[in-house]
Amino acid sequence: MSAPTTHRTAEEIGRTGTGPRPLPPLGETREVPLPDVTTTTLPNGLRVLAARRSGVPMVEMRLRVPFAVPGDTADPAFTARAELLSSTMLTGTATRDRVGIDDELASVGADLGVAVDPERILVHGSGLAAGLPVMVGVLADVLTAAAYPDPEVVRERERLVERISVARAQPSTVAREALQRKRFGSHPIALEMPTGEAVAAVEAIEVRALHRAGVVPRGSTLVLVGDIDPDAAISAVTEQLAGWTSSARAHELGAPPMPAPSDLELVHRAGSVQSQLRLSAPAPRREDPRYAAFQLANLVFGGYFSSRWMENIREDKGYTYSAHSGVEFLPGGAVLGVETDVASDVTAAALLETRYELGRMTAVPPTVDEIDAARRYAIGSLLISLDSQGGLASTLAALDADGLSIDWLRERPVRLEAVTPEEVAESALEFYAPSRFTGVVVGDAEVVGPRLRALGGISTGGIA
Template identity: 80%
Template sequence: MSAPTTHRSAEEIGRTAQGPRPLPPLGATREVPLPEVVTETLPSGLRVLAVRRPGVPMVETRLRIPFAGPNPTADPAFAARAELLSSTLLTGTAIRDRVAIDDELAAVGADLGVAVDPERLLVHGSGLAAGMPTLLEVLAEVLTTASYPDQELLRERERLVERISVARSQPRTVAREALQRKRFGDHPIALEMPTGEAVAAVTPEEVRATHAAGVVPRGSTLVIVGDVDPDAAIAAVGKALGEWAADGTARSLSAPPLPGAGPLELVHRPGSVQSQLRLTGPGLSRDAEGYAAFQLANLVFGGYFSSRWMENVREDKGYTYGAHSGAEFVPGGAVLGVETDVASDVTAAALLETRYELGRMVAVPPTAEEIDAARRYAIGSLLISLDSQGGLASTLAALDAAGLGVDWLRERPVRLEAVTPEQVAEAALAYFAPERFTGVIVGDADTIGSRLRALGGIA
């Protein structure tokens, strides 16, 4: 009989008779280990990216169709049609109803989903690698013969109106819509959710016409990642989607104006016991020189749990459960967002501490230790995000839309490792100075207004 084992604590394991066990320093990650991406543009104009990622016998697909409206300003009618189209795209085709589509996909362990925003229509899928021909066959059928049955569409229209009504009662939705208007004015990118009235007015004929005009292959991109041969996968796409053709090109969203500095707008939400703080300013796009330094500066300020701002308003002051800052990428650039939710009675104090931490980024630039911790986090989170087939597929689709490829990912650690404290200080000065920001505060103005206005910078 073997001798019983004795449980040792982590502290005991980490010590020897001579003292604590020395930990070797973390080595520099020089490259993200990623497979080759095979790319081909089909005669229809559809761009296909295929990657072999074995390990599990699955495949992930991401079809991205630029899906901007025809008007240069926000169009509630088009936004409503696009939202209803995405909700009903999989409800029927020329030969299958909703149930038959689901059954066909389930038979090969696959599924399809649809999402839409002001920039693109996304049809995402996953399934067993052996079932990829069926997944592509159903995708092609939906793209070419989606019927939008009247009964299905009218039922979904009613549900969508109700969901929008519920969403618009939520403070985070109110804050997001106010922030987008503050950032982009009447540009279409500001209209992320249509009104219930606009959705209720949409007819099945309008949804079918929107599909015919906008769901087109030229300008669209299909990413396939999984346990597949890339060349064979592209050939399968060509065979399955060969009938998907159109004369036009998918409509890309124009670049919006980036937000300028200015006072914060106080949005009155009567009776609210919480306030939503949303600050914003210009950011830096991923392909810009200096983006790596900007990313590290953001992490030090508020981009992860150990950031300065989080330590202040959550750990030290207890004003909030969470505070976050980060870049949002838009056509032609990026915006920096700073957001937290706090109780009404500490709204002014939270804003004061937020401005203080922004100013401290300029006056007391991040130290080498802070930067190194942020660098390790950035590289580690990048590796984790790409570990799954789905994560890699989504990342490649997003980067391709920005004109970037897999080499940008591979070289990311090298660029992060090369950033110096001086470069991070320059990024902090350029993008985190308090006077560069504008934004909104949503809350009960009767409760929070006087203290906020006493701080200044409130419209």
Template identity: 75%
Template sequence: MTATTNAVTHRSAEEIGRTAAGPRTLPPLGPTRAVPLPDVEEQTLPSGLRVLVAHRPGVPMVELRLRVPFAAPDDAGTAEHPAVAELLSSTLLTGTESRDRVGIDDELAAVGADLGVSVDPERLQVSGSGLSAGLPDLLSVLADVLTSATHPDGEVARERERLVERISVARAQPRTIAREALQRRRFGDHPITREMPTGEEVAAVAPEQVRALQAAALVPGGSILTLVGDIDPGATLAQVEKALAGWVSDTLARELSPPPPITPGDLQLVHRPGSVQSQLRLSAPALRRDDPRYAPLQLANLVFGGYFSSRWMENVREDKGYTYGAHSGVEFVPAGAVLGVETDVASDVTAAALLETRYELGRLGAVPPTAAEVDAARAYAVGSLLISLDNQGGLASTVAALAADGLGVEWLREHPARLEAVTVEQVAEAALEFFAPSAFTGVLVGDADVIGAGVRALGGVTGP
């Protein structure tokens, strides 16, 4: 008997991509597939808490987002507020009048749930998720910590020590130094710049201050609770109203005042002795989501530096090799928005990277985006938006963020169509208006003794 062996021939990627007539042509993109968005039912409770609920089946889970405006008071307590707020967020889940830390953790774990707390100059946010069937238990724990968290002395002392250590590590990081310098450069001494307290400020906080801040500022009036998942909206609204009936206050949550508008100007050179890298951070005014020109600005930003195939990334990473990553994007602030441009580069190419960044900003207006560039950016914008909404957590976070801006799910439904309707000419207009180098200010963090002469020679740089 003779065995016959059939030889297997493996083709290379180049061979697969070609035919006898030449390279294979890619098929055109098909129509954008819409992601069905649920209706959002809304109710404002007598306490002033705004509740948003959306039914999103698929997995038997529910996502929770509670946003409480948490700005500093307009009095002598403003300076210490960030430190006290950080400790409040760290100890909110460490004990109540009826549950200790272990009890809270065990009760949440029993229904497959979790809760986490974060705070910044604008808001305190409680985020979590759990099994849909366990929503009453999740709401019970949430109500308990909102109304009777005790912030035990021992827990405050323990978290205070940990927080001081974390802040010490964070403040030594170049990105933290650059972020703080940028915030001061564009917003001066506005409270929005106080994103991280100092270790000394945290160390000085007493448990009584944490408990006093909870009583004064962690209030329902002006807050927004968003729930998305495999839940019945009507029944969920009733559950929330019952569970949070005891969370009341005569005061409203404190909204952060709008920061001053960005003033274009020179970059500030921030000296970081011994640094082998430089952090380049530029910023300019931008638009909020409800502005008719937001969609053209969004596409112009993508063409410039908003995704991997952008002009700036192609220049400073793919062509020049100055950096591993470069990114631009819109950041929303109270009553406004700002455009951010950032990259980290080695010290010896800092001046060259700054030169190429300014070149690409100017080129975006002088050599407007082509139809191909706009179409690629549009496909990315629509696709990434739909992907971000294709799960309960992404939808909950987006609905919560939009609600804080006074927008609803209709904005989400209509935004892909707005992006599809943007013309190349509108993108060119946005590029010329918002990406002109003269519209920017910012900071350059690095060893001034190494990079100073080179960047100053380019002009528009002040500092040591």
């Protein structure tokens, strides 16, 4: 008969007589397990990327069509038409109405959606792998014969106006629009959401004309990831999208100016009980040799929960529930964003601590332990993000838009493992100096203004 055992707590299990049990060292991840990608350009100019990722009998689809306004200045009317186009593209064709499209997709467990931003239109969807021909057939019909029926456009126009009204009442939307104006001025990338008035003025005939002129294959990219045979999938796409043609090329967004260092702009939002802090500075792009070191420096500063900034203003000071820093990739460049929301009475204190942590990155470089923790997080989160078909499809589409292939992903862990503490310190010094930043603070200026102005580096802006 075995001797009776006593229950031990997790803390007891994790300790020895001489102290906590040491964690075993993590092995190096030398390569991300990724499939081969078959790439081809169809006769109509469409670029197609297909990859087999089995595991579940599904397929993910991402069609990216560059869809920027002509010229280098924002056009509110174009943005309104583009937004309404994305909302009504799937409402009917010459042979299918909205219900017919939904029913045909549902018959193979599929769905499609459309999104738009200043850079591109994205048609995204997923479905049973066996139903890929049906998905592509519906997509082909929409691309070549979307009807934008007047009643559907009117209905969606009214809904869109209402959604815009609701969104514009949200502090996060106000802060985002103010930041984009501060960073990019009148460049088209700054105008992410149209006004309700501009949308209300759009007619169905204008949406149809915009589709004919801008939704074109040349310069666009289709990504397919799933339990598919890549060659067979490309053959099906070639056949079914043969009728999608145009002599025009999809219009790429021109590179915006990078944000210049300047005072933070205080944007008055009367009666607000919270403030939105949004800081920004130029950052390196993915293909930049400094990017791996920058990524680790960003994680140490504010890129994940255990970062310095989060520990300071959330865990230690209790100023906020969430604080985050991250990179946005733009045509020809990238920007670092630093953002958090805090109560009005601690706005100045939170800004002070944010500037302190930025300065500490340059004066007190990340330690070896901080870098190793960030490195483990970066590699682990990369593997998790690419584990699903949808995550891989979205990442391939984003990389292809920047001229990068799946090899960039395969080599990513090796580059992260190779980064030295000295390189992270150099990146922190180069990219995190407080003097490099600009941005906005959105809040009740009468409440937060006096203390902010006492800190310096604040200019009075507009009214939200």
